[in-house]
Amino acid sequence: MKAAAFDYAKPKALSEALAMLAEAGEDAQLIAGGQTLLATLNLRLSEPSMLIDITNLEELKGISVIGDQLRIGALVTHTEIEESKLIAQHAPLLKAAAPHIAHRAIRNLGTWGGSLAYGDPAAEWPACSLALNATMLIGGPDGERRISAQDFFIDLYTTSLEPNEILIATEMPIATSNQVFYFHELARRHGDYAIAGVALVANKAGNVLSDCTFTFFSVCATPIMAKKAQALVDGKPLNDELIANAVAAVREEIESIADITNSAQTKQHLIGVLLERGLKHLIA
Ligand SMILES: Cc1cc2nc3c(=O)[nH]c(=O)nc-3n(C[C@H](O)[C@H](O)[C@H](O)COP(=O)(O)OP(=O)(O)OC[C@H]3O[C@@H](n4cnc5c(N)ncnc54)[C@H](O)[C@@H]3O)c2cc1C
Numbered sequence: 001m002k003a004a005a006f007d008y009a010k011p012k013a014l015s016e017a018l019a020m021l022a023e024a025g026e027d028a029q030l031i032a033g034g035q036t037l038l039a040t041l042n043l044r045l046s047e048p049s050m051l052i053d054i055t056n057l058e059e060l061k062g063i064s065v066i067g068d069q070l071r072i073g074a075l076v077t078h079t080e081i082e083e084s085k086l087i088a089q090h091a092p093l094l095k096a097a098a099p100h101i102a103h104r105a106i107r108n109l110g111t112w113g114g115s116l117a118y119g120d121p122a123a124e125w126p127a128c129s130l131a132l133n134a135t136m137l138i139g140g141p142d143g144e145r146r147i148s149a150q151d152f153f154i155d156l157y158t159t160s161l162e163p164n165e166i167l168i169a170t171e172m173p174i175a176t177s178n179q180v181f182y183f184h185e186l187a188r189r190h191g192d193y194a195i196a197g198v199a200l201v202a203n204k205a206g207n208v209l210s211d212c213t214f215t216f217f218s219v220c221a222t223p224i225m226a227k228k229a230q231a232l233v234d235g236k237p238l239n240d241e242l243i244a245n246a247v248a249a250v251r252e253e254i255e256s257i258a259d260i261t262n263s264a265q266t267k268q269h270l271i272g273v274l275l276e277r278g279l280k281h282l283i284a
Pocket of ligand 1: 036039102109110114115167193
């Protein structure tokens, strides 16, 4: 199938893009890498009257360190994240996660901001942004606002972005020397969306983890933190008994939902498997 007819504009500045968005109303849609949107247009799941191509907006580009924060522009591609020295140094979780996103051709075009804005529960970047305590910087008709990743992902493919807003960038605390990271996902084939995945972040001293975040994705309507399991592990010497208790806790607190091919029971089992593997890896 082919997409329905639409108007097309390519603004050169954020202010121009926001003005276009305001004028065109809810019928307009932004396009970044197009790796999700083009498929939905061609399948006519979405029929916007106008596409606003944001790929010229300098304000949305680049990776930089500002004080103790790592800033990633919304237009940064998955490949740029995979290959960036700044990311490797200051957000190793993202470097570990990037190769799991689709295939090279898609990673070359798909963007950090497009993935966050789309809010796919099976996507890697929403989970990583939550695990790394990111803040979203959003431009709108009344200027800029900030919202934490915790409050950004609301429901299945639903974020707190309003139709007249543009995600500009995210900021997240840079990694500290005592922080450890683990990213893993279980998928049928490499490049497929995960059946279930996990991103773990913690401070490590000997065999004790603290300030833990255990974030799971592709199991619920949004990425989700296992707060009870986190609290259980936090600050205690990690041994087989504590890991088994954390696995039981995560299966109790998270209620997985089925997707088109995998049952809720499968996912419920896998979240425990992922947590056990991750904790053993972090402490090894
Ligand atoms: C075959 C295939 C396999 C894939 N596998 C994976 C995978 O394993 N994991 C994964 O995470 N993703 C996967 N993807 C999706 C891919 O990562 C996309 O690149 C990403 O989800 C969307 O980024 P994009 O830049 O292409 O956004 P687009 O397709 O251009 O836009 C997606 C949506 O976000 C909105 N949007 C884009 N940028 C902004 C912004 N700055 N502010 C506000 N709204 C914005 C658009 O209006 C649109 O609604 C796959 C895609 C394909 C085609």
